[in-house]
Amino acid sequence: MLRVASVPASHVYVRHLSDPRGRDGVSRLPDPAPADGRTVPGGWWPPMMLEPGWVSDNHALFDVFHVHFGFDAIDADVLTAVMQELKSQHKPLVYTVHDLRNPHHRDPEAHILQQDVLIAAADTLITLTPGAAQEIRRRWDKDATVLPHPHVLGRQHIEARRPPTDRFVVGVHVKSLRANMDPVPVLESLTEITAKLPGAELSIDIHDEVFSPDSHWFSPKIGDTVRDFARHDHVRVTEHPYFSDDELWDYLSSLSASVLPYRFGTHSGWLEACYDLGTAVIAPTCGFYNQQRPCHQFTFTEHEFDETSLRVAVESLHAEWLSGVDPPRSTWHQRRTERQMLAAAHRHIYERVSA
Template structure:
C-alpha cells in the first residue's frame, strides 16, 4: 500500500497490522508523480490519499487519478479537510476534491457531518471512521484550572485579526474567573502582532513560546483550548485535547463538535467572521464545566484497532478488485 503522505501521526495510527507501507518520507510524495506511478505500478496494490497534495492543481490531480485508473491501481481517499485552512480561497480545494473523489474506489472521512457534506457536494458516500488516538497524557504533567490557551501567529486568511481574537478570548477568560495564555510557536514569534506583544508586556495576558514537539504538553497544561481558525473541517488538536483532558472551544465552521462531545462551539466562520461576544461566552461556559479526564486508554486503543480493521477490510476488498494494466 502506498500512503500519501508516507507517514504522519494519523496515517501511522490507522495503518493495519500486516499491511506493508511502501515508499519514502519524501515531500511531496513521489507517488503523486505520474512517471513514478508508471515505473512502480507492479509494487503497489492500493494508493491511499490523505493529505499532501495541495501543491497540485485540479487538472494535475485529475490526470493523476486517471492514470491510476488506467494502470488499474485502486484509489482510497480520506477527506480530512473539506475546507483547507492553509488556502485563502475555497475554490482550489473544491476542485481538487472533485478530481480525486470522482475516481476513488472508497472514500473515508472522520465525522457524520462531513460525510453528509461530501454526499451533498460531491455525490459520494463516505465511510465514517473515528479519528484514533495519537498521543497519551503525561501523568507527571498537571493542568491549571481556569487557564485558557489560544495559539496565534501572524495574520492569515484563517485568522485575519489575531488581536481581536485575543481580546475576545481575554474577556471570556476573565469573566469566567480564569486567565489567558497566548501560545506562539518559536518559528512564528517574529510575525506576532505588536498589539498582542504590548498586551502581554502590560500583564494582560501571558505569552508562552513553545518549540516543535512541545505542543501536546502545552495543551495538557490548559483547562480550555481555543481553536481560532474561521474555516476548516476537522482538527487534530481536538483529538490531542481529548487524550490529555483539555476542554475545547471551537469555531462554528466545520465539524469539530462531531469529533468530541466536550467541544463548546462559538460563532466564527468565513461568511460571518468572528463574533467576539460568542467567543467570550463560550469560554466562560467552558470554564464553568469540570475539567475533563484524559480519555480512557483502553477504550482509545480499542477504537484504534477497530479503525485499523475497517481499513484492512477495505484494502483487501479493493486490492481483490484490481485490474492489471
C-alpha cells in the same frame, strides 16, 4: 499481505490506522525521499507518490493507492495525470477527505478543483464525521464511509496525570497565522472575558518566524498586535520556534482550555491531541469539530463572530473547573480498541476495492 501506497505514510494519522498488534495484514510503503531533500517534520513533503510517473514506475509495489494529505501545491491537471496512471495500471484509489476547505488557502478554488479530481477518481471515500459525509453527498453525490480520527499521542501521554495548577488557563496558539486563522477579535474578547473570572489567565503563543523578514510567514503588523496583549496583567504572550512533539504535549497539558481561532476548516488533529491529554477545547462553528470529539463551541465563521457564544463557553468551563469537573478525556483502552476497529475497517475497504 495487502500493500498500500499511502500519501503520506509517516503522518501520525496514517501510522495510527495500523493494528497496534500488527495483525491487520496491511503493509504501507514508506514515503519516498525527495531527490532534492525538501522535507517537513515527518519527511513526507513533497509527496513523491503524486509526481507523474511514480505510479507507472512503482505499480508492482502496491495493491491500493490511498490519498490523505500532501496535494496542496499540486495542480488539478497533474492530479488528473496521476489518476489516469492509476487507472491504466488497474490500481484502486481510496481517498480520505480530511479537509473540505484547505486551512492553508484563503481562496478555496484550487482545493475544490483538486477534490473534484480525487473524488471523481476514487473507488471509495472515507471521512471523519457525519457532517462531512453529508456535505460530500451534497456536493459530489457520492457516499463516504465515516471513520473516526485515531489517537494522536501514545499510551504514556494518554495515561499521564495532568500537572497540578491553581489557575484556569485559556490558551490560544496562533502558530504562524495560517490562512484560516483570525486571532485578533478572539483575543480581544478573551482578554475581557478572562479578566472577570477568578483565577483565570489568558496564554497566547505565537511562532517567532512571524517576526522574521526572511520567513514565508512574516506578518509583523498582526504579530505586533498579538504582542501588545501582554500589556494586560492576566495575559501572557510567548514567542518561540515550532514546538517539538514533547514540548507541544507539555504546552497543551498546561492549558485548561484551548481556543481554536479558525474562520474556516473541517477537522482537527489539534482537537484529538487535546482529547488525549484531557484539555478542553473551544472550537468554532465552522467545520465539524463538535462531531469529531466532545468540545464547547462558539460562533465563528468567515462571515460571523458571536462574542456572547465565546463568553458562554469560557464561563461554562470555568464553572466546571471551580467545581472540580474534568473535561472529557480519552483512555488508552478506548483508543486502543478504536484503533483496532480502524485497522479492521481499512483492511476491509482495501480488500473490497482490490477485489
